Amino acid sequence: MASNFQAVKGTRDFYPQEMRLRNYIIDTWRRVSLRCGFEEYDAPIFEYLDLFTVKSGEEIAEQLFSFTDRGGRDLAIRPEITPSLARMVAEKINALPRPVKWFSVPRLCRAERPQRGRLREFFQWNVDVIGVDDILADAECIFACVEALREFGLTPADVEMRIGSRPLWTAVLDSLAVPTERRDDVLALVDKRFKLPEDAFDKLLAESFLNDEQTSVIRDLLSHENVTVEQLLTDYSGRVDIGQTVERLSQLLGYLEAYGIAEWCVLDLRVVRGLAYYTGVVYEAIAAGERAVAGGGRYDNLLQVVGGPAESATGFGMGDVVLGILLDEKGLLPADLASESLNFFVIDAVEGVFPKVLDLVARLRKGGFSADCHTRRQNVGKQLKQADKRGARCSVLLSGNDLRIKTMASGEETDIDATTFLDDPGKWLQ
RNA sequence: GUGACUGUAGCUCAGUUGGUUAGAGCACCUGGUUGUGGUCCAGGGGGUCGGGGGUUCGAAUCCCCUCAGUCACCCCA
Structure with a gap:
């Protein structure tokens, strides 16, 4: 060790060589955002601790870098920027021209154990549309995401945009009389379907509190890796009222088709995006063998949670760490970054x-x-x-x-x- | 927070059943070249062998602790 000090666990030093790579990624995000009609914003790197715990509960505090300032205020370094965005938008909502199409590339910190694709300090591209209830807003975000992936040189063969629907699950679980308070548990289980081997998942499902009918329908839904809206209507409309939800999905696919990015996208009901605040369509950009390179969805009640007006919102985040690994593996990092x-x-x-x-x-x-x-x-x-x-x-x-x-x-x-x-x-x- | 594996020069790694002064390639610097770069040749700097403790006549090597890295779990905003 030349120095008595080392970089803190989970952080990176950006020597000029690494800085060039970081700038390349961030410049690309910014360029794509601007040409998709989004405006840049930023927020403080620390906020009141409450802003981050109010929507997700106390347990999230364990994963925050938090501290008390000299005035006794409980503060935390931002682990995400969406709550700040909600705060900012809520504060000026009446003065802002709609739609609010904003993006940011915040530096974020989470006190998690570092592992492949995950560090304690990283950059995340965030793209959001606020104040547009139409599913077109979701299509706008997905387009920007795909446009960036394409700009980096990735193809549909490298990354798939897998699109799921929270309301569809909610409707089906309701029809199966799954208690509302157990819904998140089931969705957490569904979320695991992606990464667990099939037998391990079967075991978990069998050990769950669900009865045979519930298990069977869930299993059936999950079998639709590559489902179409027609299939969904045929298979489920007799059972539950999912007409409106499926209609929205159908519209979304229509927009994505019109945008010319249909080949990147696929309906995949296994995507439910953890717990969080999602209320509508959810999606993840998945590359084989990696954690999601990007993920997002609709979160229509977040502004209210931070004390703002009822205002619909949708957006996604893309981290620099997984993206960097992916681009490196695919040989897509520009060579002239080297000099x-x-x-x-x-x-x-x-x-x-x-x-x-x-x-x-x-x-x-x-x-x-x-x-x-x-x-x-x-x-x-x-x-x-x-x-x-x-x-x-x-x-x-x-x-x-x-x-x-x-x-x-x-x-x-x-x-x-x-x-x-x-x-x-x-x-x-x- | 739990577990597994790994830490020797800036990087990639050698280093014998524990043995005396820890090496190589690449990179860096200097010189060959008071005047035309890349190649080549020569030389040099750089290590408390991650850190601390223990065993031993003797530890890079064996043991314990700790820190860090990697991977998986938890979680994934």
């Missing part, structure tokens, strides 16, 4: 002209080009070596008023006077 790629490296080929070097560097920088020079005078060979290591596209050898431009990749050299060069330095970068 710094300086435009010009200016060299004093003779002694005594260093002020001119600085002048030229300054002019280039003012012109919008990245330019640099040595910090310790060395001979031309050494300086060229430095230029190479810095990833410079061109070296500019300066002696007197004349310059010699050297294109590093080809080794080609051209003599030119300074005025002509400064007229259009970009010409040398093509």
Whole structure:
């Protein structure tokens, strides 16, 4: 250990190399958000502890980094940004033009044990639409999500957007007389179906409090890995009133089709998204062998929970950790992230002209080009070596008023006077 | 919070049944090159062998504790 200190468990240092990757991911998220018509917002990185516990209960507090400030306030570092979003929107809801289409890339902290795809500090892209009850809002979010995946170079063969429905489960469980208070337990069980081996799941189901009829219908629903709305109506409309729910799913699929992303999407009733605050459609972007790379859904009562008006809302989150693993495995991380790629490296080929070097560097920088020079005078060979290591596209050898431009990749050299060069330095970068 | 596995240079790893001064490749720096980079050659810096304790004449090696990493469980907002 060179230092007496190390990075805290579950955190990452971003050296320039890692920083380039992080920026690549975040820039892509931001670009996609903006072109999908979302506006960026942010919130404080800590909030009152209550904001995070009010909707999920006390047990969530164990997974929070919380502290008491000098004024005795109980605070916590944000583990997600949705409660802050709800707070912000609730506060100004009457002044905000609808729809509220906002995105953010918050840095979040959760005091969980780190493992594959999960750290204690990470970045998460959040995209939300508030104030639009129409399922179109959900389609908007799913589109943005898919658009980002596509922008990263992923294909439907790599990632599937699996879409489920909480209300459908609610309706079916009601019709089976499953008590409301047990509903979350059942959904938690359903959620496990994804990751457990089949026999282990069967065991859990058998050990549950459910009777044979309930078990059988649940099993049947879960068998629909690739269900269509027609199938759902045929199989269940006689049993329960799911007409409205299925109609909404059907509309959603229509929108996704019109958006041209139907091949990414599939109805999958096994997706229920843990407990949380979801009230409608839910979805997860799943890559084989990984935890969900993105997940979201409709949460129509969250604003009320934080004391705001009844306002519908829907959105998703995508974490940088799983995404990074996925892109790395698929070989989709851009290769040119590896070098710094300086435009010009200016060299004093003779002694005594260093002020001119600085002048030229300054002019280039003012012109919008990245330019640099040595910090310790060395001979031309050494300086060229430095230029190479810095990833410079061109070296500019300066002696007197004349310059010699050297294109590093080809080794080609051209003599030119300074005025002509400064007229259009970009010409040398093509 | 529970469990399993793993910690030797910045990175990837050697290191004999416990044996005296812990190595290699890559990377980095310097020189060969008062003047044209990448190649090559030579040299150099960098380790309390994750940390602490124990066993022993002697520990990178064996034992205990601890920290960290990885993976799984719990959880997944």
